[in-house]
Amino acid sequence: MRILMVGLNHRTADVAAREALAFDDAGVAGLLSQLRERFPMSEGVVLSTCNRTELYIARPVHAAPSAEEVRSLLAERGGLAPEVLASTTLLREQEQAALHLFHVCAGLDSMVLGEPQVQGQVRKAYELAQSHGLVGPVLHRLFRGALAAGKEARNRTGIDAGRTSVSSVAVAFARNIFDHFTDKKVAVIGAGEMIKGAAHALLREDPQALWIVNRSPGRARQLAQSVSPDGARPVAMRSWDDLDTVLVEADIVVSCTGANEPVVSADRFRPLLKRRRNRPLFLVDMAVPRDIDPAIGGLSNVYLYNLDDLQQAVGVTTDERHAQREQCEAILHERCARCMGEIRHRDLGKLVQQLRARLNDIADQEQQRTQRKLAAQGVVNERHDAVIREHNHRLINKILHLPLSQLDRNDPNAPVGFYAAALRRLFDLDDEPTVPGEGEGSEAGSDRQDAS
Amino acid sequence: MTDTATSIPLILMTALSAAAATLAVRRLRAARPQEQRPNTSPTQHLLVGLIAVGCITLLLLRWLLLWESWEPLHAHVDGLLLMCASFAGAVLYIQTRPKLRGLAAFALPLLTLMLAWAICASLWTYRPFRLDTLEPAWLVFHTTSTYLGLLCCALGAIGGAMYLYVQGRLKSKHAVPGRLASLETLETLIIRAATLGFVLLTLSLVSGVVLVTRGEGTALGIEWWVSPKVILATLAWAVYALLMNIRHASAFRGRRAAWLAIFGLVLLLATYGIVGAMDKQTGTIDTASSLKRASDTDRGGD
Incomplete structure (x- = not known):
């Protein structure tokens, strides 16, 4: 099986490009369905977060899709020309693709090093693909291994300790504008995971009030209960229709909704400035596509930051954590190699089975021919049949002994993949067709708890 | 020596x-x-x-x-x-x-x-003050309040300069080096410095007017109230009056307040420049010379 990763992230593409390929749950589901229809032999997981849209594919060696086909599919879904994507997409294969996923899970590829939220996002993407029947044995092992390794790397190195979430970086940035938060009113727009993290980070600063503004009052209520279960924190819900008033009264606004159009447009915000009496306003737009019109950032006394801006701001913090990163990478390399070994082991097991089956077929055919010839000469009997079968068995074992010993699974330097591909080609063996949801695929479901 | x-x-x-x-x-x-x-x-x-x-x-x-x-x-x-x-x-x-x-x-x-x-x-x-006047108390009051007022305005101006620096970094989305004073703190500094500066400049202006009127305004001309020094000093005083109320006069908040603080200091320095230019003509500091003339007049009167 070949593992392929095609996608773009905050390192390869700017916000505008990421916006075009940012899929909500329905969009991811649509893409998964399309993958299943077009490439039924393949496994696939779509990871779409604010910072990245990546497709992880596991397919038989000579089967579709190719990287170009995946890129075309993405371009089609995003309404972009494939050549536009060519310069911004990232392509990784086999070990590199696996290692990339391990890095993503551990937060090493995140905008903020060690960010914990991405772990949950990867798990959600894996579970969504699983519910669409697109997770087979390869991606199951890969994602399970990556999630476990990410958790282990965080626990052992403490890379996620301190200011490692986008929300906490945003709070640190707000300190350049405001001296203290006790007399500041904070508003969060949306009620998702990112907003939950932001609300927690902001409440730690003890603001005068925290308002939750969301289209769905039910989700806003859930979030309010989640961030202030005992009601001791100054958390209140504001209706969506009240958004203009909130924008006038608040000092800090953090937005992350799933809206496809800006929630706060420049035309909407400009008249509010006068009502604000030019008080400074710190706006953090964590959404992709963006919730807040970038033109608002140009207005006086308004400081608008999106995810890219925060990334720029935390660049040096990332450098400071170089040592922790190295530790993390060592753990991830080891875990990734082990995981790929398991996948390869399973591949080789299947290959040996196929090879033996092929040789047995040939042997059976030849045995039948021999038996027919001996029967024509009148010398065959049941004892002869057993001898011929044993002879074939020994012959097959002796033929297979040397090639199989070359596929030494314990030698990391052995070109196992090359040997396996050569054997498949020489003996005309099909690559294993994946039947997601069956066989080992069902194992994925039972192991889901382990991954979490 | x-x-x-x-x-x-x-x-x-x-x-x-x-x-x-x-x-x-x-x-x-x-x-x-x-x-x-x-x-x-x-x-x-x-x-x-x-x-x-x-x-x-x-x-x-x-x-x-x-x-x-x-x-x-x-x-x-x-x-x-x-x-x-x-x-x-x-x-x-x-x-x-x-x-x-x-x-x-x-x-x-x-x-x-x-x-x-x-x-x-x-x-x-080198410009010595003329101390042989009848109003030494007013002169000391005037010069001290002027220099200390200038000091407060200088503090406001450095607050303004730093505000512009931090704000520029934040607006251009560049990380601020270290953890610098927040914009809120700097604005408070500008307002407090402007308030203190305003009080001291008011005292300076009042004492200056007393000195000039006692000297019949000859050093600054007959129409001393329209002399460049008085106009610039009054303008600077007005700037600081505005600056200390910046949170109420919201149109001048933020960047504009920072520029105003710098502009106020420049105005004060320009006023000092004019003092120097006038001294070259009169030979001593204006208020002192006018007071000297006033004392001469008083003695003549006796």
Whole structure:
């Protein structure tokens, strides 16, 4: 099986490009369905977060899709020309693709090093693909291994300790504008995971009030209960229709909704400035596509930051954590190699089975021919049949002994993949067709708890 | 002799101030975003402390050496020494306040310029005040409030300069080096400095008017109220009146307030420039000369 990763992230593409390929749950589901229809032999997981849209594919060696086909599919879904994507997409294969996923899970590829939220996002993407029947044995092992390794790397190195979430970086940035938060009113727009993290980070600063503004009052209520279960924190819900008033009264606004159009447009915000009496306003737009019109950032006394801006701001913090990163990478390399070994082991097991089956077929055919010839000469009997079968068995074992010993699974330097591909080609063996949801695929479901 | 005794320590203190400024600026430039290390070093503290002590000592020495009367300020250089000593004290305070991180890097270059100005005032543009007047109390009141008012305005201006720097970094989405004073703190500093500066400038203006009217306004001309010095001083006073109410006059908040604080200082320096130009014509400081004329008139009257 070949593992392929095609996608773009905050390192390869700017916000505008990421916006075009940012899929909500329905969009991811649509893409998964399309993958299943077009490439039924393949496994696939779509990871779409604010910072990245990546497709992880596991397919038989000579089967579709190719990287170009995946890129075309993405371009089609995003309404972009494939050549536009060519310069911004990232392509990784086999070990590199696996290692990339391990890095993503551990937060090493995140905008903020060690960010914990991405772990949950990867798990959600894996579970969504699983519910669409697109997770087979390869991606199951890969994602399970990556999630476990990410958790282990965080626990052992403490890379996620301190200011490692986008929300906490945003709070640190707000300190350049405001001296203290006790007399500041904070508003969060949306009620998702990112907003939950932001609300927690902001409440730690003890603001005068925290308002939750969301289209769905039910989700806003859930979030309010989640961030202030005992009601001791100054958390209140504001209706969506009240958004203009909130924008006038608040000092800090953090937005992350799933809206496809800006929630706060420049035309909407400009008249509010006068009502604000030019008080400074710190706006953090964590959404992709963006919730807040970038033109608002140009207005006086308004400081608008999106995810890219925060990334720029935390660049040096990332450098400071170089040592922790190295530790993390060592753990991830080891875990990734082990995981790929398991996948390869399973591949080789299947290959040996196929090879033996092929040789047995040939042997059976030849045995039948021999038996027919001996029967024509009148010398065959049941004892002869057993001898011929044993002879074939020994012959097959002796033929297979040397090639199989070359596929030494314990030698990391052995070109196992090359040997396996050569054997498949020489003996005309099909690559294993994946039947997601069956066989080992069902194992994925039972192991889901382990991954979490 | 006195000029040399004044100038040499002043040159030394200017060099110390330049060294402290270099240290502060280098420290600021080397700081990483959000870094929470102290905004100053012990060496910087020591240098600024030496400057403060040096300025006060020099001011007292000059007062004793040039003893003419009880008034401590004999010349423009004494006023500048008073300002530098107070400013160095303010910088020492700033350096100990975590909320004002980074402000010393903006204040110390200005202190260096003030000391350099004091060297000029000592060596090349020495201007003694005329102390043989009938109104020495008003003169002392006027000069002291003027120099201290200028000091407050200078503090407001460095707050404004730093505000523009931090705001520029934030607007251009560049990380702010170290953890500098927040925009909110800087705005508060500008307002407080402007408020104190406004009070002192008001006292300075009132005492100036008293001095001028006692001298029948001859130094500034017959129509002294429309003289450039009075117009500029009043304009600067108005700027600070606006600045101290900036949170109510919201149209001037933020960047505009910072520019106003700088503009106010420039106006005050321009007023001082005009004082110097007028002194070249009259030979002494205007108010003193006008008072001298007033006293002559009084004696003549007797």
